[in-house]
Amino acid sequence: MTARLTAWGVTGIPEIHPDDQLGDIIAEACRGEPNGPLQNGDVLVVTQKVVSKAEGRLVPVDANDPLSHKKLVEDEAVRIVRRRGDLIITETSHGFVCANSGVDLSNVERGQAALLPKDSDRSARRIRDIVRARLGVEVGVIVSDTFGRAWRKGLTDVAIGVAGIAGLVDLRGTPDALGRVMQVTEVAVADELASAAELVMGKSSGIPVAVIRGADASWLRESSVRELIRPPQEDLFR
Amino acid sequence: MTARLTAWGVTGIPEIHPDDQLGDIIAEACRGEPNGPLQNGDVLVVTQKVVSKAEGRLVPVDANDPLSHKKLVEDEAVRIVRRRGDLIITETSHGFVCANSGVDLSNVERGQAALLPKDSDRSARRIRDIVRARLGVEVGVIVSDTFGRAWRKGLTDVAIGVAGIAGLVDLRGTPDALGRVMQVTEVAVADELASAAELVMGKSSGIPVAVIRGADASWLRESSVRELIRPPQEDLFR
Numbered sequence: 002m003t004a005r006l007t008a009w010g011v012t013g014i015p016e017i018h019p020d021d022q023l024g025d026i027i028a029e030a031c032r033g034e035p036n037g038p039l040q041n042g043d044v045l046v047v048t049q050k051v052v053s054k055a056e057g058r059l060v061p062v063d064a065n066d067p068l069s070h071k072k073l074v075e076d077e078a079v080r081i082v083r084r085r086g087d088l089i090i091t092e093t094s095h096g097f098v099c100a101n102s103g104v105d106l107s108n109v110e111r112g113q114a115a116l117l118p119k120d121s122d123r124s125a126r127r128i129r130d131i132v133r134a135r136l137g138v139e140v141g142v143i144v145s146d147t148f149g150r151a152w153r154k155g156l157t158d159v160a161i162g163v164a165g166i167a168g169l170v171d172l173r174g175t176p177d178a179l180g181r182v183m184q185v186t187e188v189a190v191a192d193e194l195a196s197a198a199e200l201v202m203g204k205s206s207g208i209p210v211a212v213i214r215g216a217d218a219s220w221l222r223e224s225s226v227r228e229l230i231r232p233p234q235e236d237l238f239r
Numbered sequence: 240m241t242a243r244l245t246a247w248g249v250t251g252i253p254e255i256h257p258d259d260q261l262g263d264i265i266a267e268a269c270r271g272e273p274n275g276p277l278q279n280g281d282v283l284v285v286t287q288k289v290v291s292k293a294e295g296r297l298v299p300v301d302a303n304d305p306l307s308h309k310k311l312v313e314d315e316a317v318r319i320v321r322r323r324g325d326l327i328i329t330e331t332s333h334g335f336v337c338a339n340s341g342v343d344l345s346n347v348e349r350g351q352a353a354l355l356p357k358d359s360d361r362s363a364r365r366i367r368d369i370v371r372a373r374l375g376v377e378v379g380v381i382v383s384d385t386f387g388r389a390w391r392k393g394l395t396d397v398a399i400g401v402a403g404i405a406g407l408v409d410l411r412g413t414p415d416a417l418g419r420v421m422q423v424t425e426v427a428v429a430d431e432l433a434s435a436a437e438l439v440m441g442k443s444s445g446i447p448v449a450v451i452r453g454a455d456a457s458w459l460r461e462s463s464v465r466e467l468i469r470p471p472q473e474d475l476f477r
Contacts, residue, residue, distance in 0.1 A: 197244065
């Protein structure tokens with residue numbers, strides 16, 4: 002694995018609006034970064050919110066009517082997993098299990114809600130392609146979102162779309178340090194990278210993109226976030 | 240939040256045995272690190288395995304008899320959360336929900352199993368106290384373990400014990416970038432730091448300790464892993 006990992010937030014990204022070319026904006030901001038130019042093998046982590054905004058995934062919601070939000074949540078769900086009071090845990094069409102189908106009212110204008118991108122792998126590929134074209138570097142791209150967990154308090158950022166970076170890295174069959182064969186160690190590398198990125202982006206500081214330098218070369222491959230989604234029939238908790 | 244985060248694995252830590260003074264060994268290894276000396280505000284992430292070994296949490300298991308392992312798992316559980324085939328998800332006495340009560344056969348000698356530390360907050364505090372005494376620096380310490388998740392494939396490292404570093408950072412009530420009050424954003428900072436550390440430690444390379452530099456000063460406070468444990472009565476998934 003890798004010996005050293007560095008993460009920083011990309012400054013200078015303006016408020017994003019529908020039809021903005023997000024890849025161009027990110028490439029331009031990275032060009033002026035005080036941390037220096039992007040390098041081959043860097044991983045860009047881009048929050049869902051700006052992807053959804055650029056892709057026009059904003060819908061009106063009546064800010065004074067909780068039922069308006071609730072209807073959106075139900076419309077975006079393929080399955081209600083749990084419900085208690087105002088809290089709704091759903092499965093989305095992408096296969097994500099999260100609160101409120103990922104429909105989000107924070108960091109969007111009042112009266113609007115942001116839906117998840119339709120296909121965040123595609124969103125990630127577009128950003129990667131534009132960065133390659135503009136800056137001549139081959140990066141991995143993760144679209145991240147902030148999800149809750151069963152059993153544990155607090156939110157962590159996870160990958161909802163990937164391009165050029167592994168979702169899972171399979172260490173099954175790799176001997177452990179004592180030479181025994183390991184049992185199951187598929188590491189959710191894209192989720193761990195998203196979590197590391199969250200730590201430098203913060204929630205309220207308006208930094209929607211981070212760079213992570215030092216990813217192991219073996220992690221940089223074609224992939225899909227579907228690697229990270231546990232099929233319902235294998236899942237003991239829905 | 241913080242602007243830049245760097246993580247690296249600490250090399251030169253030997254195989255750990257019962258009654259080893261883990262804090263001393265870590266302080267000594269950090270002293271000789273090519274990345275330079277530890278600084279105030281660094282966070283040490285130490286894997287559960289070496290903590291369990293140093294604390295003598297090793298028990299005999301019959302490697303040829305799966306029932307021997309299974310009995311250990313059940314002995315360590317306060318509740319069986321789910322069971323399917325050989326997979327047992329349990330709640331431990333600490334309140335963690337994980338596979339096999341955290342009883343682990345990898346990276347230990349054949350014929351032995353490693354149990355979770357009895358009190359990983361205490362383990363973390365001991366390491367912090369020894370590092371302060373030996374090196375004169377005030378660090379945060381996280382004891383980490385590798386857990387699975389509901390709904391998502393792949394494992395991620397999470398905190399099972401903390402000292403001097405927040406479990407959760409509460410951003411509720413902090414205005415978002417558009418000045419609206421945010422709804423719920425309690426970030427599981429200790430889990431995200433554990434995940435970042437996992438990326439530089441690897442599972443099979445025998446590096447059980449990582450340093451993370453760049454934690455926000457506000458995260459460095461007295462804490463307990465209990466911050467991260469969702470009480471059963473609030474949990475919709477057990």
